[in-house]
Amino acid sequence: MTTLKEQLHEDLTAAIKDRDELRSSTIRLTLAAVTTEEVAPGRDKRELSDAEVLKVVGREAKKRREAAEAFDTAGRTEQAARERAEGEVLAGYLPKQLSDEELAAIVAAAVAESGASGPQAMGAVMKLVKPKVDGLAEGGRVAAAVKAALTG
Numbered sequence: 001m002t003t004l005k006e007q008l009h010e011d012l013t014a015a016i017k018d019r020d021e022l023r024s025s026t027i028r029l030t031l032a033a034v035t036t037e038e039v040a041p042g043r044d045k046r047e048l049s050d051a052e053v054l055k056v057v058g059r060e061a062k063k064r065r066e067a068a069e070a071f072d073t074a075g076r077t078e079q080a081a082r083e084r085a086e087g088e089v090l091a092g093y094l095p096k097q098l099s100d101e102e103l104a105a106i107v108a109a110a111v112a113e114s115g116a117s118g119p120q121a122m123g124a125v126m127k128l129v130k131p132k133v134d135g136l137a138e139g140g141r142v143a144a145a146v147k148a149a150l151t152g
Contacts, residue, residue, distance in 0.1 A: 004053045004093065005034060026086040030060050054094065054135060061090040062138070098137045100145075106132050107145045119150050 008031055015023035034056050039045050048056070064087035071080035098106070110128040114121065125146050133142055 004050045004057070005031075005048065008034070008053075008093070022082070022085055023089050026089045030057055030090065033060055057090055057093050058135065061087050061094060064090065095135055098133060103133065103137050103141065103145050104149070107142075107149045110146075111149050116150060119147065122146055122150060125150065 008027055012024060012027040012031065015027060034048060034053055037052070037056050038048055064083045068080045068083035068087065071077070071083060107125070107129055110125050110132075114124050114128055116122075116125050122143075126143070129142060129146060
């Protein structure tokens with residue numbers, strides 16, 4: 001079985017052969033981010049696990065979403081569209097995100113389990129929810145769902 005990093009390398013080669021500039025540049029930048037993480041200052045050079053590579057890909061996808069929003073705000077629609085397209089390329093490597101209903105169900109179960117009530121209990125609920133949704137839902141979405149569940 002190939003690792004995620006090997007899969008990225010194979011897909012980069014295929015994108016270059018297909019002359020797919022968008023895919024090749026996106027994957028190339030992602031692999032550069034993976035390499036940077038592998039040789040991070042203060043650590044020995046090491047090979048990242050699939051879970052760590054997945055986190056790097058997730059970070060890169062989040063950067064694309066935020067950049068697209070910024071470009072939209074600035075009125076640069078072409079650049080925003082490119083950032084969204086790059087985000088879609090990266091989304092192909094990420095696990096499927098939870099729907100709002102699935103996330104709400106997990107949060108409701110955690111609220112019931114902890115017996116939490118009121119916004120001051122947000123930390124306790126987040127502690128229970130975070131491990132269940134790690135990589136399947138963005139932190140901001142999770143926090144908003146927990147806040148909504150606790151405020152009624």
